Amino acid sequence: MSQADKVILSCALTGAVTTKKHCPAIPYTPVEIAEEAKRAYEAGAAIVHIHARNDDGSPTWSRDTFEAIMRETKARCPVLINWSTGGAGPMSSRIDHLSLRPAVAALNMGSMNYAKWSEAKKSFAFQFVFANSFDDILGFAKAMKEHGAKPEMECFDTGHTNSHQVLESLGLIEKPYHFSFIMGVLGGIPASARHLAFQAEQVPAGSRWKVIGISRDQWPLAMAALALGGDVRVGLEDNFYLPNGEMATSNGALVAEAARLVSLSGRSVASLEETKAILWPNGGGNLS
Amino acid sequence: MTRVLVLDFDGTMTDAEREGEPFIRGYLDDLATLTGAREQAPRARLDAIAAMIDAAMLAAPAEHGYPWNGRLVAPASVDPYLRMVPVANAILDEFKAFEHAVDRARLHQILFRYNYDKTRAHPCFKSGARELLASLAGTETFVVTNSDTEAVRGKIETLDDGTGALAWLFDRVHGYAQKFEVDDTWADGPAELRIPELQRAVLTRRRRYHDRIQGLLDGAGASWKDLTVVGDIFELDLSMPLAKGARVGLVANARTPSYERKFVESLHPQGKLIDDLREIPAFAFAP
Numbered sequence: 001m002s003q004a005d006k007v008i009l010s011c012a013l014t015g016a017v018t019t020k021k022h023c024p025a026i027p028y029t030p031v032e033i034a035e036e037a038k039r040a041y042e043a044g045a046a047i048v049h050i051h052a053r054n055d056d057g058s059p060t061w062s063r064d065t066f067e068a069i070m071r072e073t074k075a076r077c078p079v080l081i082n083w084s085t086g087g088a089g090p091m092s093s094r095i096d097h098l099s100l101r102p103a104v105a106a107l108n109m110g111s112m113n114y115a116k117w118s119e120a121k122k123s124f125a126f127q128f129v130f131a132n133s134f135d136d137i138l139g140f141a142k143a144m145k146e147h148g149a150k151p152e153m154e155c156f157d158t159g160h161t162n163s164h165q166v167l168e169s170l171g172l173i174e175k176p177y178h179f180s181f182i183m184g185v186l187g188g189i190p191a192s193a194r195h196l197a198f199q200a201e202q203v204p205a206g207s208r209w210k211v212i213g214i215s216r217d218q219w220p221l222a223m224a225a226l227a228l229g230g231d232v233r234v235g236l237e238d239n240f241y242l243p244n245g246e247m248a249t250s251n252g253a254l255v256a257e258a259a260r261l262v263s264l265s266g267r268s269v270a271s272l273e274e275t276k277a278i279l280w281p282n283g284g285g286n287l288s
Numbered sequence: 289m290t291r292v293l294v295l296d297f298d299g300t301m302t303d304a305e306r307e308g309e310p311f312i313r314g315y316l317d318d319l320a321t322l323t324g325a326r327e328q329a330p331r332a333r334l335d336a337i338a339a340m341i342d343a344a345m346l347a348a349p350a351e352h353g354y355p356w357n358g359r360l361v362a363p364a365s366v367d368p369y370l371r372m373v374p375v376a377n378a379i380l381d382e383f384k385a386f387e388h389a390v391d392r393a394r395l396h397q398i399l400f401r402y403n404y405d406k407t408r409a410h411p412c413f414k415s416g417a418r419e420l421l422a423s424l425a426g427t428e429t430f431v432v433t434n435s436d437t438e439a440v441r442g443k444i445e446t447l448d449d450g451t452g453a454l455a456w457l458f459d460r461v462h463g464y465a466q467k468f469e470v471d472d473t474w475a476d477g478p479a480e481l482r483i484p485e486l487q488r489a490v491l492t493r494r495r496r497y498h499d500r501i502q503g504l505l506d507g508a509g510a511s512w513k514d515l516t517v518v519g520d521i522f523e524l525d526l527s528m529p530l531a532k533g534a535r536v537g538l539v540a541n542a543r544t545p546s547y548e549r550k551f552v553e554s555l556h557p558q559g560k561l562i563d564d565l566r567e568i569p570a571f572a573f574a575p
Contacts, residue, residue: 190324191321191324192321192322192323192324192383192385193322193323193385193386193395194323194324194383194384194385194386195324197385197386197391216321217321219318220317220318220321220322221321221322223318223322223395223398223399223402224322224386224395226394226398227386227391227392227394227395227397227398228391228394243402261398261402264397264398264401264402264405265394265397265398266394266397266398
């Protein structure tokens with residue numbers, strides 16, 4: 001089976017916004033996050049995407065907290081760690097934890113309106129400008145290069161995808177490039193197969209890309225990505241629900257469902273070692 | 289002489305229309321998301337396309353075939369599983385999604401399997417299916433199906449309901465028969481047969497399906513002349529066995545094309561239209 005037939009499963013364990021009131025399985029503490037990382041790994045995830053939280057569930061960029069998460073996770077399983085760098089707060093407060101040398105770090109690739117519209121109320125549930133200037137993008141990319149983390153370029157629209165050219169020109173990313181397409185956020189690209197295919201066509205040959213579907217769109221979009229040759233991210237950050245409508249009791253349950261979809265597609269889940277060989281074909285990286 | 293009976297399962301022992309409802313609903317829901325047609329107005333457009341294609345297939349089944357590798361290998365109208373592919377293609381065409389053939393075929397594969405799994409929990413058996421299968425214990429009877437082996441075995445276990453009356457059949461289920469797969473390089477037997485009222489030829493060189501049954505016949509020490517095959521779609525289940533000399537029984541339903549009904553009736557006594565599952569043993573095992 002070729003590398004193209006292998007599917008790298010990622011799991012976004014916790015996010016920064018939702019709470020245990022929304023879904024009791026959302027982990028807060030480093031130990032809880034590490035336990036969820038282990039469940040995701042055992043179900044087939046090779047990469048876990050992590051935001052840090054205080055014990056009360058509020059988001060934090062504390063380097064100490066990230067360090068504890070990394071320590072607890074590595075004590076339990078060898079899954080590859082992917083730090084978030086996106087969200088509230090100035091860039092300077094969202095960069096220190098990269099010195100802990102995760103294997104991967106998320107890199108938001110552009111600015112946009114970020115909103116949720118209520119059709120019933122004819123008003124926004126929330127709206128803000130998700131600001132990621134090129135200065136910030138380049139600053140994060142340089143820090144990731146300095147600390148050996150592979151950028152996961154998070155693209156909410158085609159312009160974001162196209163902006164990888166700047167990083168390429170400056171030598172801040174190494175092939176194979178690693179893209180994530182987040183679909184269905186109001187202000188970004190709509191969540192449809194046609195738009196996903198268009199995004200996939202924008203990346204340089206040999207790149208890896210995955211889809212990040214939000215809420216109930218996650219499963220059909222995952223199937224579309226599998227048909228188009230992409231990888232898949234699931235996890236409680238993006239969606240609480242299994243395809244049958246039941247709330248997931250762990251990230252592992254979501255990853256297991258993603259693995260089932262991979263099997264149905266005729267492709268196979270990339271093991272940890274296969275994932276390393278795919279994303280770091282020449283070695284290097286923070287893989288120990 | 290040992291007589292052998294090969295049964296199709298989905299649509300033959302089950303009511304495919306009722307059983308397939310979650311399959312159809314789930315497939316259309318997924319297509320609604322993937323085409324961006326989830327909101328009320330566009331979803332209505334998607335449902336209208338599905339209804340229009342379904343009506344066209346029902347009105348003129350001879351003109352609407354199930355495609356495989358660019359050729360039509362079965363009527364598309366007969367059961368929800370076959371019907372969904374042309375319906376989905378029409379929807380994807382309308383919304384200009386998955387226009388590349390290879391990508392679309394992959395999408396169909398995963399959507400098909402994913403939504404077929406939803407039917408496992410609620411099998412809908414035809415009246416008399418349990419009694420029929422129980423009565424066949426001790427005979428050389430097998431199930432050969434396009435569906436997943438474990439899925440069909442699970443349905444039979446459900447039908448058995450812990451009585452053990454159907455336990456003899458559990459290990460005689462052979463799935464993934466690929467009955468739709470035509471192999472022109474295989475020159476054993478006629479390439480096609482003609483059916484009145486059907487303009488296209490029925491392609492009979494279905495090698496993988498043939499090889500699956502041949503293995504069962506070899507195991508039983510029987511030949512194709514000793515075989516009866518019973519299924520709900522003539523072209524898919526019965527045409528190749530007929531070309532090899534087997535008896536064929538068609539379990540028709542309201543969506544069976546009239547040309548298939550008439551043709552099987554015309555084959556008497558080698559062919560039989562089966563209105564009641566209880567007719568199968570006498571037809572299959574008569575000398």
